[in-house]
Amino acid sequence: MAATVSSERDTVATPLQRAFREALYAGAISLGLFVLFIGLRTDQNISNELILVQRWGLLALVVIATAVGRFLYVAYGQPFLASLKVADIDTGLLPETMAARFFRMPFFIAAVVIAALLFVLAGSLDGLLGPDLAGYARFVRALAIIYAVAWVMYYFRAFIHAHFSALGISALALYPIVVVLVLALVTGSMAGGFQGSLKWVDNFGIQILIYVMLAWGLNIVIGLAGLLDLGYVAFYAVGAYAYALLGTHFGLSFWILLPAAGCMAAFWGVMLGFPVLRLRGDYLAIVTLAFGEIIRLVLINWREVTNGSAGISGIPKVSFFGLMSFNVSDPNYIAKVLPIATSGAYYKIFLYYLILGLCLLTAFVTVRLRRLPVGRAWEALREDEIACRSLGINTTTTKLTAFATGAMFGGFAGSFFAARQGFVSPESFVFLESAIVLAIVVLGGMGSLVGIAIAALVMIGGTEALRELDFLKRVFGPDFTPELYRMLLFGMAMVIVMLWKPRGFVGSREPTAFLKQRRAVSASFTKEGHG
Amino acid sequence: MNATPSSNDLILQVEHLSMKFGGLVAIGDLSFQARRGEITALIGPNGAGKTTVFNCITGFYKPTEGMITLNRNDGSTYLLERLPNHEIPARAKVARTFQNIRLFSGMTLLENLLVAQHNKLMKASGYTLLGLFGFPSYRQASAESIELARHWLEKADLVDRADDPAGDLPYGAQRRLEIARAMCTGPELLCLDEPAAGLNPKESAALNELLMGIKSTGTSILLIEHDMSVVMQISDHVVVLEYGRKISDGNPASVRTDPRVIAAYLGVDDEEVETVLTEVGDEDVIEQLDTGPDSAHGPGNSASMMAGPVSDSVEHANEGERVTVSKGASKAAQVDARATSIASKPQSAAKSGTAKAAPDKPAAKAPAAKAGTASKGKDTAAKPTAGKRGGRK
Numbered sequence: 068m069a070a071t072v073s074s075e076r077d078t079v080a081t082p083l084q085r086a087f088r089e090a091l092y093a094g095a096i097s098l099g100l101f102v103l104f105i106g107l108r109t110d111q112n113i114s115n116e117l118i119l120v121q122r123w124g125l126l127a128l129v130v131i132a133t134a135v136g137r138f139l140y141v142a143y144g145q146p147f148l149a150s151l152k153v154a155d156i157d158t159g160l161l162p163e164t165m166a167a168r169f170f171r172m173p174f175f176i177a178a179v180v181i182a183a184l185l186f187v188l189a190g191s192l193d194g195l196l197g198p199d200l201a202g203y204a205r206f207v208r209a210l211a212i213i214y215a216v217a218w219v220m221y222y223f224r225a226f227i228h229a230h231f232s233a234l235g236i237s238a239l240a241l242y243p244i245v246v247v248l249v250l251a252l253v254t255g256s257m258a259g260g261f262q263g264s265l266k267w268v269d270n271f272g273i274q275i276l277i278y279v280m281l282a283w284g285l286n287i288v289i290g291l292a293g294l295l296d297l298g299y300v301a302f303y304a305v306g307a308y309a310y311a312l313l314g315t316h317f318g319l320s321f322w323i324l325l326p327a328a329g330c331m332a333a334f335w336g337v338m339l340g341f342p343v344l345r346l347r348g349d350y351l352a353i354v355t356l357a358f359g360e361i362i363r364l365v366l367i368n369w370r371e372v373t374n375g376s377a378g379i380s381g382i383p384k385v386s387f388f389g390l391m392s393f394n395v396s397d398p399n400y401i402a403k404v405l406p407i408a409t410s411g412a413y414y415k416i417f418l419y420y421l422i423l424g425l426c427l428l429t430a431f432v433t434v435r436l437r438r439l440p441v442g443r444a445w446e447a448l449r450e451d452e453i454a455c456r457s458l459g460i461n462t463t464t465t466k467l468t469a470f471a472t473g474a475m476f477g478g479f480a481g482s483f484f485a486a487r488q489g490f491v492s493p494e495s496f497v498f499l500e501s502a503i504v505l506a507i508v509v510l511g512g513m514g515s516l517v518g519i520a521i522a523a524l525v526m527i528g529g530t531e532a533l534r535e536l537d538f539l540k541r542v543f544g545p546d547f548t549p550e551l552y553r554m555l556l557f558g559m560a561m562v563i564v565m566l567w568k569p570r571g572f573v574g575s576r577e578p579t580a581f582l583k584q585r586r587a588v589s590a591s592f593t594k595e596g597h598g
Numbered sequence: 599m600n601a602t603p604s605s606n607d608l609i610l611q612v613e614h615l616s617m618k619f620g621g622l623v624a625i626g627d628l629s630f631q632a633r634r635g636e637i638t639a640l641i642g643p644n645g646a647g648k649t650t651v652f653n654c655i656t657g658f659y660k661p662t663e664g665m666i667t668l669n670r671n672d673g674s675t676y677l678l679e680r681l682p683n684h685e686i687p688a689r690a691k692v693a694r695t696f697q698n699i700r701l702f703s704g705m706t707l708l709e710n711l712l713v714a715q716h717n718k719l720m721k722a723s724g725y726t727l728l729g730l731f732g733f734p735s736y737r738q739a740s741a742e743s744i745e746l747a748r749h750w751l752e753k754a755d756l757v758d759r760a761d762d763p764a765g766d767l768p769y770g771a772q773r774r775l776e777i778a779r780a781m782c783t784g785p786e787l788l789c790l791d792e793p794a795a796g797l798n799p800k801e802s803a804a805l806n807e808l809l810m811g812i813k814s815t816g817t818s819i820l821l822i823e824h825d826m827s828v829v830m831q832i833s834d835h836v837v838v839l840e841y842g843r844k845i846s847d848g849n850p851a852s853v854r855t856d857p858r859v860i861a862a863y864l865g866v867d868d869e870e871v872e873t874v875l876t877e878v879g880d881e882d883v884i885e886q887l888d889t890g891p892d893s894a895h896g897p898g899n900s901a902s903m904m905a906g907p908v909s910d911s912v913e914h915a916n917e918g919e920r921v922t923v924s925k926g927a928s929k930a931a932q933v934d935a936r937a938t939s940i941a942s943k944p945q946s947a948a949k950s951g952t953a954k955a956a957p958d959k960p961a962a963k964a965p966a967a968k969a970g971t972a973s974k975g976k977d978t979a980a981k982p983t984a985g986k987r988g989g990r991k
Contacts, residue, residue, distance in 0.1 A: 432730070439729040439736075440712075440719035443705075447713040450702035457656060457694050458714045458783055459687035468726075578706045580740075582748060582760040586706075592765035593704030 086142035094134030101129055166221060175218040182211040186253060206536070231517060239276075239423055243268050243416045261412035269415045270531050273487060276422040277480055279523040282507040283429045283516060284476030289505070290513035291433075291442065292469035293449030293595060295352040297501055298339070298359025302332040302474040304366060304496035306481025311379040311491045312372070321385040325482050332478025333471040335362075340470035344463055359501055366493040378492025384414065385421065385486045393417065418487050425483060429476050430516050436472070438579045445469050446514075446579075450594050506557065510564050512571025513595065521572050529556055608669060609634040609787050609818045610655070615664030617650050617842075624650045625842040628664070632787070632835070634671075637809065637819040639829045639850075642839035643862055648822045649697060651839070652789050655820070656694045657683040668692060670786055671816075688717050693785035695776045697792050697822075703765030707756055707775060710764050711747035714782035719743055750778040753811060755804070770801035774808060787818050794825040806832050830854065838862065841928050861932060 106126035112118045154161050185208040220227060227234055246267045251260025281303060288296045309328035313319050319327075343354050366373045373379070386392045391401040393414040402409045436442035444465045447455050455462055485491045507526055511519030530553035540547050568574060574590030610632040617625040625647045632638040640648050653659040655666055655678055666678040668690045676690040686692050702710050712719070722739030723729030729736040751757040754774040759767065764775060773793055780788055793809070794802050802825060809832055813819060823829045829836065829850065836853040838846040840862040846853050853859055 435730055435732075436726070439723050439726055440716045441723075441726045443709060443713050444716055446705060446709075447702050450704055451700045453658075454696070454700035454702065455713075456658075456683050457687060457696070457700070458716060458779070459684050460713070460716045461684045461688075576704060578709055578761065580708055580712055580744065581706070582708050582744070582751075582757070584761050586761050588704055588706065588763040592763040 082142050082146055086138045086140075089141050090134040090138035093137035094130050097133035098126070098130045101126055105129055170218045170221045175215060178211040178214045178218070182208055182215060185211070209535070235517075235520070236427065240420075242272060243419050247412070247416075258408055258410065261410040264412050265415055268412070268419050270534075271528060272419045273415070273422055274531060275523055275527045276419070276426050277484060277487075278504065278507060278527045279520050280422065280426045280429055280480045280483075281477060281504045282511065282519045282523055283426065283433060284473050284480065285504050285508050286473075286514065286516070286519055287433060287436075287445070287476070288469055288473035289508055290515070290519075291437070291449065292445040292466065294466060294469060295348065295355070296470075296473070297352045297356035297498075297505065298362075299355075299473070299477055299504055300496045300498070300501040301339070301359040301362035302336060302477030303481040303484065303500065304362050304493070305332045305335050305474075306478030307485040307491045307495070308366065308373060308379070308481075309478065310482035310485040311382045314383050314485075315379060315381060318383070320389065321383070321482070321486055322388065325479060328482035329475040329478040332481065333475040336470040336472075336474025337467050339474075340467040344466055356498065356501075359496075359498060363493050363496050366496070373493075376493060378490055378494075380490045382485050382489050382491065384489070385418065387417065418483075422483055422487075425479055429479075432472075432476075433516060441465065441468055443579060503557070506561060510561060510571055512568075512573035512575075512590075514576055514593075515571070515573035518571055518573030526557060526560060529553075529560070607633050610638075610820065611665075611667040611669075612651070612655070613665045613667070615651070615654060615666065616662045617647070617654055617659060618662045623842055625654070625661075625839075628839070628842065628844050630837045630844060630847055632818060632820055634669075634818050635813070635816055636834040637813055637821060637832050638835045638837065639821045639823055639833035640837050640839065641823060641826075641829055641853075642845075645841075646839040647842040648839055649791055650842075652694060652791055652820075652822060654679065655686075656692055656789060657681060657686040668787065687783050687785065691784065691786040692789060693780035693783045693787075694789040695773075695780050695791055695793060697795070699769075699772050699776055701764040701772055701776060701779070704763060706761050707751060707764055707767070708744070708747055708760045710775060710779050711750060711782045712743055714779045715743045715746065718784075746782060750781050753781075754778040754808060770797050770804075773797065773801075773805065777808060777812075781812060781817070785817060787820060788812060789820045791822045792824060793821070794823055794828045797825075802828060843928070845928075858934065862928075 106122060108120045108122060110118055110120050151162055151165065185204055243264065247257075247260045247264045249260075250263035250267075251257050254260060254263060281299070284302075285296065285299045288294050288299070306328040309331045310321065310324045313324050313327065314321070339355065339358050343351050346354055367376050369375075384393050387401070390399070391404050392399050393401060395402075395409065400409075401407070401413050407413075433442075437446070444455065444460050445468075447458075447460065448462060448465055448469075452462055455465070484495070488495075503526070507522045508519055510526065511517075511522030530550065533549040533553055533556065536549045564571065570590035570593075575587035576590070576593050577587055578585060608631050612631070613629050615625055615628045616623065628647075628651065630638075640651060642648055650659065654661045654664075657678060661679050664679065668676045668678050670676070670691060676686075678686055678690060678692070681690060687694075702713060705713070719736075719739055720726070723736040724733065748757060748760070751760055754771075754777065756767075756771060756775055756778065759771070764772065767775060773796075777788075777790065777793060780790075790809075794805055797805060806828060809819060809821075813832075821829070821833060833850055836846070836848065836850050837844060838853055838856070838859050845858045845862055846856045848856075
């Protein structure tokens with residue numbers, strides 16, 4: 068029998084041989100995959116005819132890059148990673164970790180110096196280096212800042228871990244102030260600081276926080292109660308249209324309509340909850356998906372009320388509790404009440420703090436509810452519905468409260484969205500939004516507020532950051548738009564996180580009560596729920 | 599049943615309970631009673647319908663017929679078959695455990711016991727509103743509920759692991775935790791579905807102790823169990839089921855010697871059964887010995903389609919038809935039949951010993967050599983007329 072064993076097994080291939088072989092395979096696979104994606108492209112010529120553009124050079128580049136990458140990984144990456152796990156015979160210690168090697172003091176100093184230098188020269192970069200190199204310089208500056216921040220986080224990781232919530236909340240609270248001050252320093256005037264902060268506060272801050280809030284709201288339904296809801300965007304839409312319609316037609320204030328929109332969304336949450344009470348798992352997901360589409364189609368087709376696809380514009384701005392407004396023409400415009408210069412940034416900064424407050428409210432309520440019987444019942448429902456019924460828990464009302472509470476926060480976020488945009492249309496409430504929010508919840512770790520916030524930061528902040536990579540146009544040509552690759556980023560992030568941490572960034576579960584010691588429950592024990 | 603106990607002594611009365619799934623009769627006309635403060639055991643071979651009885655009592659199934667009355671200590675009476683599922687533990691104070699353990703495995707032991715106190719805490723938290731704003735009344739109730747949980751964790755000898763996830767516990771501890779969780783609902787009747795299954799003798803002894811402790815607090819227990827050491831040691835009253843029907847009812851000692859029970863568990867000699875049944879004139883056996891086609895169920899004499907609906911000869915699961923276990927299947931019924939035959943034929947008194955002697959030869963339940971032996975319980979399919987009567991199991 069031994070003779071039948073192939074002779075290849077007798078000699079062990081050296082890493083280089085193996086790497087070479089695997090590189091060939093990887094190249095062949097990528098050739099097969101990309102020959103139609105990259106090698107050939109259909110396009111229109113000047114007389115609107117369909118033509119086939121051949122891009123063999125680019126294809127060759129991609130295939131070679133794949134093969135070389137695989138070669139380097141197998142030949143050097145894998146042995147290096149393996150060596151990290153082997154302890155030194157003399158000292159019995161493991162070698163320095165990757166992180167410790169990466170975050171060294173000299174690197175930090177270099178990064179700080181580079182960032183400071185480039186900041187000082189910010190105004191004259193274009194003149195000194197020309198527009199091409201200036202773009203790269205700004206990218207290097209961003210990398211240096213990110214590295215410096217990561218370095219600080221690495222060295223104070225124990226402290227950060229211990230005081231995560233307090234640090235996170237204060238960082239979020241200080242964020243607009245810091246942005247304005249830094250930009251004011253760079254541009255040399257306060258007005259410049261406010262003007263420059265618009266992008267950072269609005270596109271990054273508010274955008275991310277809206278998704279944090281939506282994901283925290285959905286977390287109640289999916290993460291705690293284990294009810295897979297694919298139509299969450301419907302409640303977002305209900306909240307947005309509630310504010311848009313009632314605000315434009317009746318001129319009601321945001322502060323009245325915010326709770327009203329929440330109640331309205333909660334009502335629709337219960338309306339959806341009733342028919343789907345008996346459904347579980349896939350069936351529940353499909354019915355909720357359909358519900359999301361129904362709401363969107365109603366919004367498109369009920370023209371008399373919703374103005375159809377054209378949407379509703381001129382939605383009133385939020386006022387500072389009626390004391391100060393953000394309309395320049397109003398007598399109580401903020402710059403008239405307070406002795407400050409006129410700027411559009413005040414409204415954005417105000418909205419930032421508003422959504423931050425709403426997010427904190429969501430987090431506070433979620434944390435509180437988890438320690439209340441209803442929150443425990445949600446989690447118990449996720450773990451085992453039959454056992455819940457055997458303990459006298461009314462599973463009907465428990466499910467409905469989960470739907471209603473989750474929907475309510477969706478409604479809050481929706482009315483905030485309408486106030487921020489000043490315009491709503493059904494296009495903002497497509498299934499993709501539900502999918503993005505669901506992806507954030509899953510990536511963050513179902514049930515974990517911190518994990519979900521981090522996931523939203525990475526996913527939404529990452530896609531926004533792609534817009535900042537304009538210098539890539541110099542590399543890939545002027546047609547290259549990095550933000551079109553955000554779905555690729557989303558997909559890659561999902562695949563990587565699910566390989567590395569199958570239960571999301573924070574997979575463990577924090578117990579809601581303890582007798583002697585609070586210990587996180589490992590993700591291997593918790594269940595995802597079956598609807 | 600010696601004297602009829604007053605309804606105040608009885609915590610649970612099951613009267614004429616029937617449960618049918620489609621055509622299958624899982625429980626047929628079952629009546630029994632459980633007395634307050636006692637441990638009542640429900641035993642029987644696999645598939646006898648014990649868990650179905652439990653599911654009817656705890657509202658997971660709605661019985662087809664019958665009445666289940668629960669008398670609480672305060673004198674109130676509940677008809678369990680009419681209460682919604684979740685109100686049975688909440689209002690009638692009946693708690694249960696499951697044959698395949700159903701814990702909240704991702705929650706800690708303490709949380710499991712707190713979930714069990716849901717209704718009490720819900721009221722204390724003002725249906726969430728007061729609790730959300732941190733009213734002191736809820737905080738106090740919460741502290742009390744943790745104390746109750748600690749009490750039951752101590753009783754179940756699990757207090758050291760209070761902050762571990764329930765899914766991390768070994769099997770025996772999970773069983774104890776499930777009982778502790780059921781006790782945290784403050785039940786007056788505790789229904790345990792095979793609590794000793796899969797336990798080693800030591801764990802089994804610890805379980806007995808826990809159950810006796812629960813009994814001493816005044817909670818009545820209804821118990822399904824296969825482990826006879828548990829049943830005989832701790833139960834005050836035993837009800838024996840076979841094929842959904844009660845075959846014996848009494849104290850452990852009397853049930854243990856009941857020939858019907860012994861037959862149900864150990865079986866009787868097949869050959870013997872057949873002779874007895876033939877003597878008694880059991881129609882099934884006679885029909886089966888008679889090799890002719892079954893005229894009632896086979897195709898009619900005429901080949902014409904007018905002779906009758908085709909379905910009559912093919913499919914027999916008509917609406918309303920009751921599929922029962924075949925006559926020969928019930929071992930207890932065989933013992934009954936034999937007893938009747940003995941009574942009617944005094945000359946066969948020599949055989950009277952066999953009824954008692956049956957337990958002495960369990961080996962007699964060897965695979966039947968005769969394919970048509972009714973006592974194999976495979977219904978009509980095993981009969982020579984199977985071709986005609988097939989189409990149902």
